[in-house]
Amino acid sequence: MASIKKDKDNNIEEVPRIPELHSGELLAALSYATDITPSGSHFHSWRVALVAERIASLIDEQNRRDVFLAGLLHDLGAVGAYKHMTHYRTIRQQLEDIHVRAHTQRGAALVDWLPGMHEVSEYISSHHEWYSGEGYPEGKAGSQIPAGSQVILIADILDLAGCFRSIPNLRSTLPSLARLTDRAWGRDFWQAFLQSLTDGEFYDSITNPNVLPDLIKGKISDLGVPEPLDNQEGTERVLHLFAAVVDLKDTSTAGHSLRTARMAEALAQHMKLGEDQAHLAYRAGLVHDCGRLGVEGSLLNRSGRLTPREMDIVRKHAEMTMRVFACLPDCPDMREFGQLAGHDHERWDGKGYPDKLSGENIPLISRILSVVDAYDSMVAPNDYRLLTPKGALVRLQQNAGSQFDPKVVKAMVEAIRSGFLDEVTRLAA
Known part of the structure; x- marks a missing residue:
């Protein structure tokens, strides 16, 4: 409840109570802010976070929280680019824009400033490195790339291709994207993604923008944030x-x-x-x-x-x-x-x-x-x-x-x- 206060002229003024804010919910809001539009939201980062966490739960269970948080914030450094990241669907388009080319390292630096988020920042820094060495910013290859980064890249590329807009889109687009295996990402990571598709209810739910807020809130409540940030x-x-x-x-x-x-x-x-x-x-x-x-x-x-x-x-x-x-x-x-x-x-x-x-x-x-x-x-x-x-x-x-x-x-x-x-x-x- 708000409290009542009198100013020095004896006028009554209502003073609001202090809202209680939590780091995890604010990170989800910041993620939403990077995708917001005057008429709605792209929801790109939320979908990437949810899919990346789902894949990570199959191959990297102990790090799925950090993968989820990195998915939420993976495009933080792209703010300021000429267009939203959803308009840069190919690696060639991304490399042509200096803001996009630098966004992984810029975003990683921002996130690394948060206590307990170093591992998350590492995943963000390398999430556009390709298994073949064709990616950016450092041209890492194979095992040089953190597992969490490869998982985020899969979710990112699939979402940019429209896979998570509808189940028919997902089915029709998968064959062409499968060809990127052993080039953009390692085979084990692609197999984990295919295994995750057995949960049809999950993939159907993320196509519905009205359901996404509940899914994100549920994951924030379930996974939490690193202890140094949870205060x-x-x-x-x-x-x-x-x-x-x-x-x-x-x-x-x-x-x-x-x-x-x-x-x-x-x-x-x-x-x-x-x-x-x-x-x-x-x-x-x-x-x-x-x-x-x-x-x-x-x-x-x-x-x-x-x-x-x-x-x-x-x-x-x-x-x-x-x-x-x-x-x-x-x-x-x-x-x-x-x-x-x-x-x-x-x-x-x-x-x-x-x-x-x-x-x-x-x-x-x-x-x-x-x-x-x-x-x-x-x-x-x-x-x-x-x-x-x-x-x-x-x-x-x-x-x-x-x-x-x-x-x-x-x-x-x-x-x-x-x-x-x-x-x-x-x-x-």
């Missing part, structure tokens, strides 16, 4: 990983999520919300833009004015942020957290998006994010810098009562002018 510090690391991946998507705004998080936490402290609420603001700031992963990079990087239709697509990122954290069933805390992060583009006057909330119907954390997000966008050190810090404060004041909560703007102005945010805002100046 609040690990959860914090995963949330920082969201911010790092958003930076890959649009390098022109690199650092924006972290700066927004730091300013949101400091402003919440200045407003005397308490340490727990301030830290919640920090966490929401880290992920507030993760819905941008579903927007085409060409729109995010456009220096000129967008058309109304293009602007509508970009604005969908707020709704997509909420969808990311609502991707699993029976995870109300994660869903609630996504609401805080995704409502930062609502306006005080009700003319914002995605839900046209107004006034105090907008969560307080979201109102704080709205102000610090706008401030950083106006003063951040990039090619689109608009205003000096002083000019940005004037702009915030001009829009108090229409775009922004007047109380939050007042607190922001006080905090900056008093020097309370000096250390944080130096990162944005």
Whole structure:
């Protein structure tokens, strides 16, 4: 339940409870975010994870958890590529795009930063190596390639070929893909995949997008995550990983999520919300833009004015942020957290998006994010810098009562002018 708090002007303000977040569920959400689109999801990484784990259970039982997690995150480093990975169906197409060519090592480096995930990162690093030595990034061959990586490659190539879109697709495509045995993957791994096909119910279930969330949630509950990641510090690391991946998507705004998080936490402290609420603001700031992963990079990087239709697509990122954290069933805390992060583009006057909330119907954390997000966008050190810090404060004041909560703007102005945010805002100046 939310608690009730009075501000210094004796106004009653509802303060939300602190959502309880878990590393495994957040990793599944991050995986979903890499596949999200304005109208749905590719579900590529989820299917790869489920199939790879199923194969691993037959040949590498003790490592099936790490194979599953590597499957979830195998394309993390491909964020920022010109197109989604599902458009690069052949190794030739993949090698022609520098972002795709480097995505295995980039993704492995990101995942290796998480405690207890080194083995997972090793599988990701080599998941495009081919048994014959024709793969990338290092041209490994045969037994040089980790078993988990070969399993993920099989699931990846089969999904890119459309095998898991329907059972007829699977049956019709298998003969041509079988020819890659002893070239892309070893014979033992292909035989294990064929053995897994005896579970027809499983393969039928993964063709249904409506069933996938339950399957993923079940595997997360069953397999868990490495012990060093299964705590609040690990959860914090995963949330920082969201911010790092958003930076890959649009390098022109690199650092924006972290700066927004730091300013949101400091402003919440200045407003005397308490340490727990301030830290919640920090966490929401880290992920507030993760819905941008579903927007085409060409729109995010456009220096000129967008058309109304293009602007509508970009604005969908707020709704997509909420969808990311609502991707699993029976995870109300994660869903609630996504609401805080995704409502930062609502306006005080009700003319914002995605839900046209107004006034105090907008969560307080979201109102704080709205102000610090706008401030950083106006003063951040990039090619689109608009205003000096002083000019940005004037702009915030001009829009108090229409775009922004007047109380939050007042607190922001006080905090900056008093020097309370000096250390944080130096990162944005």
